[in-house]
Amino acid sequence: MATRRSVLGDAHVDRASENMTDFDIPFQTMITEGAWGTVWSGDALTKRERSIVTIALLAALGHEEELAMHVRATANTGASAEDIREALMHVAIYAGVPAANTAIKVAKEALLGLKT
Known part of the structure; x- marks a missing residue:
């Protein structure tokens, strides 16, 4: 816990x-x-590394609610916005641009409060 x-x-x-x-x-x-x-x-792995892996997996699988939660959790894990962006670039190549596109929108909203 x-x-x-x-x-x-x-x-x-x-x-x-x-x-x-x-x-x-x-x-x-x-x-x-x-x-x-x-x-x-x-x-x-460090919490930062686990965070990056988790974000990539959730994005690739299309789990938007969990993805947003883990993007917000980067404030506690040490993963940066740049780390998130790079993980989602990998998602685009290995899991598809549509999955990454949705994940970018979710991450922007979770990080910046931006509605896209």
């Missing part, structure tokens, strides 16, 4: 926790243990 809080921030984690129900508690537990307790807590 400490890693999840350090990346996403207390406000986000508190909101997610407050909105849990009996239905999604097992899912939230799995995410906390698997994503945050294992993947994000490993020593092989």
